[in-house]
Amino acid sequence: MIDAQFDSDILIDALNGIEAARGEIRRAGRKSISRVSWTEVMSAADAQSLKAVEAFLGCFQVEEIGDAVARRAAALRAERKGLTLADAFVLATAQISGRILVTRNIKVFPASMPGIRIPYTL
Structure with missing residues (x-):
């Protein structure tokens, strides 16, 4: 078992019934998520599913954006000029908390990148 931080794409897949994500x-x-991923998933929920989505996200430890994460995100953006602020916060949160980032976003987080896990593709 690994300590994992899940990116919003994996969370949305799980909510949409993708068994690979659930597994x-x-x-x-x-299991953790960044506050950024929490916000992305909650903002995608419609009014009818909002409570169920919030309950699902409640199963994860939510990692907040503090000073250490913000500093690491700034360093990541300086290193990788095309990295969005949201993606920098997600990656920095995983790195600071010592967790593997589980994502499908291979354009931003290639599988060869240390600390990244791409468990499946769609």
């Missing part, structure tokens, strides 16, 4: 979440040890 990946089940296999993880300590």
Whole structure:
């Protein structure tokens, strides 16, 4: 079991019934999400599913954006000029908390990048 931080694409896949995403979440040890991913998923929920989505996200430890994460995100953006602020915060949160980032976003987070897990593609 790995300690994992899940990106919003994996969370949305799980909510949409993608078994590969659900299995990946089940296999993880300590499960976390960044506040950015929490916000992305909550903002995509419609009024009818909002409570269910919030309950699902409640199963994860939400990592907040503090000073250490903000500093790491700034350094990541300086290193990778095309990195969006949201993606920098997501990656920095995983790195600062010592977790593997589980994502499908291979354009931003290639599988060869240390600390990244791409469990499946669609």
